[in-house]
Amino acid sequence: MRDYLGALLTMKILVAVKRVVDYNVKVRVKSDHSNVDIANVKMSMNPFDEIAVEEAVRLKEKGIAEDITVVSIGPAKCQETLRTALALGADQAIHVETDANLEPLAVAKCLKALVEREQVQLVILGKQAIDGDNNQTGQMLAALLDWPQATFASAVECQADKVAVTREIDGGLETLSLTLPAVITTDLRLNEPRYASLPNIMKAKKKPLNTIPVTELNIDVSPRLTTVKVEAPAERDAGIKLESVEQLVEKLKVEGLI
Amino acid sequence: MEDFLLLDNQLADDEIILRDNLRRWVDAEVIPKMPNAFEQAIFPKEFIQQTADLGLLGMTLPQQYGGSEASYITYGLACQELERGDSGLRSFVSVQSSLCMYPIFRYGSEQQKQRFLKKMAQAKLIGCFGLTEPDAGSDPASMKTTAKKVAGGWLLNGTKMWITNAPIADLAIVWAKTSEGIRGFIVETEFKGFSCNEISHKLSLRASATGELVLQDVFVPDENYLPGSDRGLGAPLSCLNQARYGIAWGAIGAAMACYEKAVEYSLERKQFDKPIASFQLIQKDLAEMLTEIVKAQCFNLQLGKLKQENKASAVMVSMAKMNACREALNIARQARNILGANGISLEYHIIRHMNNLETVFTYEGTDNVHHLIVGRHITGISAFE
Numbered sequence A: 001m002r003d004y005l006g007a008l009l010t011m012k013i014l015v016a017v018k019r020v021v022d023y024n025v026k027v028r029v030k031s032d033h034s035n036v037d038i039a040n041v042k043m044s045m046n047p048f049d050e051i052a053v054e055e056a057v058r059l060k061e062k063g064i065a066e067d068i069t070v071v072s073i074g075p076a077k078c079q080e081t082l083r084t085a086l087a088l089g090a091d092q093a094i095h096v097e098t099d100a101n102l103e104p105l106a107v108a109k110c111l112k113a114l115v116e117r118e119q120v121q122l123v124i125l126g127k128q129a130i131d132g133d134n135n136q137t138g139q140m141l142a143a144l145l146d147w148p149q150a151t152f153a154s155a156v157e158c159q160a161d162k163v164a165v166t167r168e169i170d171g172g173l174e175t176l177s178l179t180l181p182a183v184i185t186t187d188l189r190l191n192e193p194r195y196a197s198l199p200n201i202m203k204a205k206k207k208p209l210n211t212i213p214v215t216e217l218n219i220d221v222s223p224r225l226t227t228v229k230v231e232a233p234a235e236r237d238a239g240i241k242l243e244s245v246e247q248l249v250e251k252l253k254v255e256g257l258i
Numbered sequence B: 001m002e003d004f005l006l007l008d009n010q011l012a013d014d015e016i017i018l019r020d021n022l023r024r025w026v027d028a029e030v031i032p033k034m035p036n037a038f039e040q041a042i043f044p045k046e047f048i049q050q051t052a053d054l055g056l057l058g059m060t061l062p063q064q065y066g067g068s069e070a071s072y073i074t075y076g077l078a079c080q081e082l083e084r085g086d087s088g089l090r091s092f093v094s095v096q097s098s099l100c101m102y103p104i105f106r107y108g109s110e111q112q113k114q115r116f117l118k119k120m121a122q123a124k125l126i127g128c129f130g131l132t133e134p135d136a137g138s139d140p141a142s143m144k145t146t147a148k149k150v151a152g153g154w155l156l157n158g159t160k161m162w163i164t165n166a167p168i169a170d171l172a173i174v175w176a177k178t179s180e181g182i183r184g185f186i187v188e189t190e191f192k193g194f195s196c197n198e199i200s201h202k203l204s205l206r207a208s209a210t211g212e213l214v215l216q217d218v219f220v221p222d223e224n225y226l227p228g229s230d231r232g233l234g235a236p237l238s239c240l241n242q243a244r245y246g247i248a249w250g251a252i253g254a255a256m257a258c259y260e261k262a263v264e265y266s267l268e269r270k271q272f273d274k275p276i277a278s279f280q281l282i283q284k285d286l287a288e289m290l291t292e293i294v295k296a297q298c299f300n301l302q303l304g305k306l307k308q309e310n311k312a313s314a315v316m317v318s319m320a321k322m323n324a325c326r327e328a329l330n331i332a333r334q335a336r337n338i339l340g341a342n343g344i345s346l347e348y349h350i351i352r353h354m355n356n357l358e359t360v361f362t363y364e365g366t367d368n369v370h371h372l373i374v375g376r377h378i379t380g381i382s383a384f385e
C-alpha cells in the first residue's frame, strides 16, 4: 500500500481465529440440556477463519500487507489453532487466555483493545463461527472502533488506502469501497485455504506467540445472555412425492394445512 | 473419527497440525479421485508434486538434505492419513522416503547425498527399491542378481520383481550379490542395459505403479555404489525396518477409513424397520473394530516414541507391522460385510482398501515371516534360517 506521496506504507492485519468443534463432528446434547457436549470432541479452526487467514496471507504475498497478527481468545488449547495459522503464513500470534465462553460483544471488545495496541489497519474475521452461528463479532467490532465494515466478502481488492469488497447478496453481487482502516468478514467463496506444508509447520514452532490473561485487557467479559435450554433439532420425517397439483391440494386439506 | 482413548493428549501441537492438515488434503484431493484411479489402475501423477510440496518426502531427514527433521510420530501420522486415502499413495511416499532416500542418507557418500537427496525431496527424482526377485521373496539372501567389479565401476545382471514405483522411477536402489556379499547400488534408469516392464493385472494396489526391473550388463560407476552398504543383508533390512514402521501406521489408517464408513452406513441403513446399527451382531463387529484400531494406535505411538529415542528394535517393528496389517485386513472385511452389496462397490471405498491390504499384508515381510521373527525373539531359535 502506498500513500499519496508514493511512500511505502506498512499495513498490518489482524486476523481473529476461533477454536470450534470440527465441522465433521456430530455433536450430542448433554443430558441436562445445558449445552452440547464438547468434552473430548475433535476441535479445529473455524472454517471461515481459515479463509480469513488465507486472505491475509495472500495480501501479504502480493506485497500489500507487511505483517499479520493472529489472535484467539479462549482456553490454553487455542495455541494449537494459533500455530496452525502461523503455519499457514501469519507472522505472530496473541493468545488471550480465558476458560470462560465469551459472547460476541466481549470478543469484539477484546479485539478492539488489541487493534489499538497493535496499530493495525485491517481486521479480517470469519462472518460467523460454526459453533454459535452468531454472525455478530465483526459488525460489533466495526461499531466499537467506528470503522467501516464489509461483511460476507467474496472478493477483496486493495488499492492505496481503499479496499473494494465484493459481497454476495440476494440477486447478485454488491461491491463496496471502504477507506482503511476497516473491518472485513469472510464468506465461503472468498478463497480456498491452502494446506500447511510440513516445513512451514516446523517454522511456525519458532514464530512468536504471546499469551496474555484476559484480565490484562480490563474488559468486562461477563455474559449478558442466559442459555435456558439446548435441544437437538427435531427429527424430520421423510417427505413424500405426489403426482399432481390436485393431489397436493387434497393432501394439504387432509392435513388441515389449508 | 473419535479419539476414543484421548491419544491426542500425547501428541505435540505440530504433530496434530500436520495430521489434521493432511486429513483435509486427503479428504478433498485424494479420496474423490481414488475409485476411478483404482478402476483404471493409474497412480494419479499430480500426487507426486503435491506430496513433495506438502513436505512429505524424506521428512525425517535433516534440513540440509531436504528433510524437515520431523519426529517419527509425525512420519507415522502422515502414513496413517495417506493410507486413509489409499495404500498406493502411502506406498509411494514410503518407497521414496524410507526405501530410497533413507539408504542414500544412511549408506551413501556425502557426494551422493548432495547429488540426490534434495532433488528427491522435491520429487524431481523418483526412486524405487529393488530387493525382491522372481525366485527370492521371503528369502532375499537367495537372490541371483550379481554385481561384478570392473574397472571404474560394477557390472550388474539380474531381475527384480514386484518393484513399487519402478515404472515412474528415475533411479533404483538395487541390491546385488558381489564376491563379498550383498551390496547396494544407485542404478539410474537411463543406464544402458536397464529396462522396466510394468506389471499389470493386479487386483490389489492398483493405483500404484509396480514393475519388473531387468538388468543386463548394466555398468554402474563407482560413484553410484553405496559405500556404507558393506554389511550384507543388514543394509536393505534396515531400510525395510524404516518402511515397516510407517506401514504399521498406514494399515491402521486404511482400517480407520473402513471403520468410519461402516459406522456411518450402519446408522443410516435401515432393515427390519431399524438402523442395522441397532442389531447386536453389528454392534459387536463395530466394537471389535474400534478396539483393534485403538490397540494398534497405542502400539504405534509407543513404538514411535522409542524410535525417536533410538530404542525401537527390529522385532518390535515386526510385531507392529504384523499386528496392524492383520487387524486392518480383518476390519476391512468386517466393514465390507456391514455394507452388504454396497461393500463391494468402489464408490464406498471399502473393497478398495480391503484389496489393497492384501498387498500390505504380504509386502515388506509377509505375515508368516513376521511371526517367525517374533518367534525367534521368544525362543531364541530361528525357524527360517
Ligand SMILES: Cc1cc2nc3c(=O)[nH]c(=O)nc-3n(C[C@H](O)[C@H](O)[C@H](O)COP(=O)(O)OP(=O)(O)OC[C@H]3O[C@@H](n4cnc5c(N)ncnc54)[C@H](O)[C@@H]3O)c2cc1C
Pocket (backbone or CB within 6 Å): B095, B129, B130, B131, B132, B136, B137, B138, B139, B161, B162, B163, B164, B165, B204, B205, B210, B359, B362, B363, B364, B365, B366, B367, B368, B369, B372, B383, B384
Ligand atoms: C504390490 C506389491 C509391491 C511390492 N513392492 C516391492 C518393492 O518395492 N520392492 C521389493 O523389493 N519388493 C516388493 N514387493 C515384494 C514383496 O516384498 C514380496 O512379495 C514379499 O516379500 C513376499 O515374497 P514372495 O511374494 O516371493 O512370497 P514367498 O516368499 O514365495 O512366500 C509365499 C508364502 O510362503 C510363506 N513363507 C515363505 N517362507 C516361509 C517360511 N520360512 N515359513 C513359513 N512360511 C513361509 C510366505 O509367508 C507366503 O505366505 C512387492 C509386492 C507387491 C505385491
